[in-house]
Amino acid sequence: MTRSTLHVGVIGTGMIGQDHIRRLTQVVSGAAVVAVTDANEVVAKEVAAGLANATVHATGRALIDDPAVQAVIVTSWGPTHEEYVLAAIAAGKPVFCEKPLATTQEACLRIIEAEAAHGSRLVQVGFMRRYDAAYRALKQIIDSGDIGAPLVYYSGHRNPEVPASYTKDMAIVDTAVHDFDVVRWLLGEELVGIRVLAAKPNSLGGDLRDPLLMIAETTSGVLVNVETSVNIRYGYDIRGEVVGESGTAALADRGPVQVRRAGRVGVSVPVDWRERFIAAFDTEFQEWIDTVSGGLALAGPSSWDGYAAQAVCDAGVQALNGGERVAIDLVEKPALYSS
Ligand code: NAP
16 A cells, blocks of 8 residues: 655744754655744745745644645644644644643643544654653563562753753753653653752852752652753763662663773763754654554554643642642543553
């Protein structure tokens, strides 16, 4: 059977929107970008000029309503995501939404309600770590039972630096949100409570409270320790280690070669998240295209995952400001997201 090309429209042609368009047109197979829109029309037109026959729409709504658009990709500013995801659901079109699904739990719940009323999954959220080869290998080891039941998970998220626009809460809602999602996926459990401690501040980080240590618990009592250090200069370093009952498993150090010189041995560290996760983004989109084009049930991060991660973020911000443990209370999981 020959598969037809999936015609996608992209809402938001900023930094990651342009990167995903490059991916869709030059790296993965089976998709064509037939429409774009952005609040900045000049940028949208520039991006469209580099595409074969892409329509520039004035608004995200117009793009979603375009009959030529079979599936929607939302890469606009976070607070706009709810509106576009809801409109795509109303139009019955599959929608890939970059994280966050929406910026409040309530908005995420409105999306869940709309998708549940539609009756089948249309939404996938851009938690790309689930498509990273190293994380997938780590999950396989956890699921195999080779190291026994997990008891503790350590997640390190280190950035060389962050822009001046990076605010205090962003270490949780923009950075650690990826750690929250991946640990829920690795362990197959929800996080039920969180404490956040701010360490002695890194003097390279201005007024930010950095590093942060977050200690969360899962439903069964696994302790999850997330460290964010966002001004650490040496590189973009993602750490992950599970301590099981009879062994441990950790993401290996990166770099294809190990250099020994001048009394030292070392591997390279990625400069930023694009370098570290480029292959994961490619796999994420190839699998999404194949699933949507094949008319298969979506299996990637769901609206529920977007909601649950947002709930952890909200509790984390509250814990950072209040200093105490904050419980994470999720609503009952709709049947649509149970399998
Ligand atoms: P960005 O460079 O600021 O791009 C966002 C674009 O959306 C801008 O061109 C912006 O236009 C446009 N926009 C704003 N409101 C809009 C609206 N109502 N309709 C259409 N377009 C609108 O931001 P970015 O870094 O690409 O991030 C975009 C999203 O991707 C964010 O949600 C971010 O969290 C997510 N992201 C995820 C990852 C990941 O690791 N998975 C990595 C990076 C980003 P103006 O500039 O004129 O406002």
